[in-house]
Amino acid sequence: DAKTTQPNSMESNEEEPVHLPCNHSTISGTDYIHWYRQLPSQGPEYVIHGLTSNVNNRMASLAIAEDRKSSTLILHRATLRDAAVYYCILIENNNNDMRFGAGTRLTVKP
Amino acid sequence: NAGVMQNPRHLVRRRGQEARLRCSPMKGHSHVYWYRQLPEEGLKFMVYLQKENIIDESGMPKERFSAEFPKEGPSILRIQQVVRGDSAAYFCASSPIGQGEQYFGPGTRLTVT
Numbered sequence: 001d002a003k004t005t006q007p008n009s010m011e012s013n014e015e016e017p018v019h020l021p022c023n024h025s026t027i028s029g030t031d032y033i034h035w036y037r038q039l040p041s042q043g044p045e046y047v048i049h050g051l052t053s054n055v056n057n058r059m060a061s062l063a064i065a066e067d068r069k070s071s072t073l074i075l076h077r078a079t080l081r082d083a084a085v086y087y088c089i090l091i092e093n094n095n096n097d098m099r100f101g102a103g104t105r106l107t108v109k110p
Numbered sequence: 111n112a113g114v115m116q117n118p119r120h121l122v123r124r125r126g127q128e129a130r131l132r133c134s135p136m137k138g139h140s141h142v143y144w145y146r147q148l149p150e151e152g153l154k155f156m157v158y159l160q161k162e163n164i165i166d167e168s169g170m171p172k173e174r175f176s177a178e179f180p181k182e183g184p185s186i187l188r189i190q191q192v193v194r195g196d197s198a199a200y201f202c203a204s205s206p207i208g209q210g211e212q213y214f215g216p217g218t219r220l221t222v223t
Contacts, residue, residue, distance in 0.1 A: 042216060045214065097166065
């Protein structure tokens with residue numbers, strides 16, 4: 001069962017930042033926080049992951065709360081191609097035992 | 111470096127037939143994972159394999175479904191005696207080690223008529 005809670009849907013305007021929240025109040029010390037996204041009719045795509053510290057890569061930033069009970073995926077400038085379902089997943093010891101939840105469906109308006 | 115490849119991309123089977131779904135992992139990847147996505151739902155983990163070994167099959171239905179990842183060749187997900195409820199998108203992913211990022215294929219969309 002998924003151990004994360006995300007809003008069902010969010011909307012954003014093109015070229016504006018998007019903050020996608022994820023609650024994981026029962027996270028354990030060995031759980032890594034992973035984000036994937038799934039564009040329409042495609043397989044999921046890795047976005048970013050972290051353990052305790054905030055992380056940045058070319059796609060996004062991941063802000064992790066100090067108590068690690070929540071995290072936020074930040075898309076700095078949303079484009080129409082960022083419209084997708086975004087999944088926040090906890091993975092124990094970073095082992096590949098992924099359980100997807102329902103995710104957040106992001107709509108980007110021009 | 112080619113990505114994860116799955117074939118066929120679309121498969122139509124009549125009830126009672128067998129479905130064979132193939133997954134070729136990325137070059138150098140020895141860990142393969144299969145997921146199923148029912149229409150309008152999220153992905154559900156099915157099975158995790160390394161070459162010649164099933165590591166975790168906790169998400170596989172107990173009957174009619176089997177998976178293998180032989181020493182040579184692609185990983186195969188086999189569904190015997192398909193039923194309408196098996197209609198779904200089946201995704202394969204691979205990773206170089208049993209940790210970190212997984213790379214997904216484009217999926218096989220199975221339709222059972």
